[in-house]
Amino acid sequence: MTAPENWQQRLAAATESRGRLCVGLDPHPGILQAWGLPDDLSGLAGFAGTVVSAFAGRVAVVKPQLAFFEAHGHRGLAILEQLTSAFRQAGTLVLLDAKRGDIGSTMAAYARTFLAPDGPYAADALTVSPYLGVRALAPAYELAAETGAGLYVLCRTSNPEAGWQLSGEPTLAQQVVTDCRAVNAELGSAVLGLVVGATRQLDVELPGTELSVLAPGFGAQGAQLGELDQLYGTVAPAVLPTASRSVLAAGPGVDALRAALADHLAQLPARADGQEREQA
Numbered sequence: 168m169t170a171p172e173n174w175q176q177r178l179a180a181a182t183e184s185r186g187r188l189c190v191g192l193d194p195h196p197g198i199l200q201a202w203g204l205p206d207d208l209s210g211l212a213g214f215a216g217t218v219v220s221a222f223a224g225r226v227a228v229v230k231p232q233l234a235f236f237e238a239h240g241h242r243g244l245a246i247l248e249q250l251t252s253a254f255r256q257a258g259t260l261v262l263l264d265a266k267r268g269d270i271g272s273t274m275a276a277y278a279r280t281f282l283a284p285d286g287p288y289a290a291d292a293l294t295v296s297p298y299l300g301v302r303a304l305a306p307a308y309e310l311a312a313e314t315g316a317g318l319y320v321l322c323r324t325s326n327p328e329a330g331w332q333l334s335g336e337p338t339l340a341q342q343v344v345t346d347c348r349a350v351n352a353e354l355g356s357a358v359l360g361l362v363v364g365a366t367r368q369l370d371v372e373l374p375g376t377e378l379s380v381l382a383p384g385f386g387a388q389g390a391q392l393g394e395l396d397q398l399y400g401t402v403a404p405a406v407l408p409t410a411s412r413s414v415l416a417a418g419p420g421v422d423a424l425r426a427a428l429a430d431h432l433a434q435l436p437a438r439a440d441g442q443e444r445e446q447a
């Protein structure tokens with residue numbers, strides 16, 4: 168078997184063997200407290216050790232939220248570095264939630280930091296913001312096309328304040344879809360995916376399963392995994408649902424966290440494209 172090359176192939180291989188779920192790793196003060204951990208570096212290290220024990224090699228994708236590591240300064244980032252490498256070594260893909268986006272020269276520095284194979288926080292994929300223009304992300308998507316990394320571009324986010332993304336003609340969200348399709352076509356590789364939240368019925372037109380869709384909003388934000396097919400329709404097979412707080416709430420026990428993962432996977436409908444989920 169030849170090694171998968173681009174992000175969509177790598178993602179398909181990971182979800183085929185481990186189930187179609189991304190577990191968000193958000194060590195916010197509330198979860199540290201609920202796990203009996205202090206809201207400091209030792210608590211963050213305890214959180215990281217537990218999630219690696221519970222999920223490394225068992226879940227297809229994890230999505231560490233950079234903000235909660237940055238909040239602890241450079242030592243917090245060192246914990247992120249260790250966590251990222253532990254997951255990647257175990258074969259779990261790391262999608263770093265950094266939501267970066269800036270003009271070209273600055274974007275090149277972000278790309279080097281988060282996507283270059285020898286970058287300090289090298290991940291398999293990254294969330295990015297298109298507010299400065301999808302084309303401003305070029306240094307990141309060009310590098311990602313070379314390395315097989317993926318980028319998820321904010322399109323229609325899950326939060327209640329996101330309505331403005333649907334104003335204008337075409338809407339900002341729709342323009343993001345158009346630009347991402349054009350970039351992928353130019354690259355000859357589906358490097359760019361979209362973030363389309365599950366908290367509302369699909370209100371942006373997506374081109375079937377052409378683009379990978381990261382879908383936050385399940386669990387703590389109210390959307391139900393069992394309704395994924397109704398929410399996304401023909402796009403559903405391309406959706407990677409992600410849940411953070413609803414999984415982490417089961418901790419800090421490793422077995423309880425694994426049971427929560429299994430429970431989330433069990434709620435998902437089978438995929439219409441024949442790529443079936445597998446129980447954790």
Ligand SMILES: O=C(O)c1cc(=O)[nH]c(=O)n1[C@@H]1O[C@H](COP(=O)(O)O)[C@@H](O)[C@H]1O
Nearest residue numbers: 232294324325326364383387388410411412
């Ligand atoms: O990019 C994201 O992951 C994201 C996009 C979005 O539209 N909404 C959203 O909640 N997220 C992230 O998902 C995480 C919250 O997930 P839950 O705890 O499952 O609600 C946070 O890290 C958010 O930044």
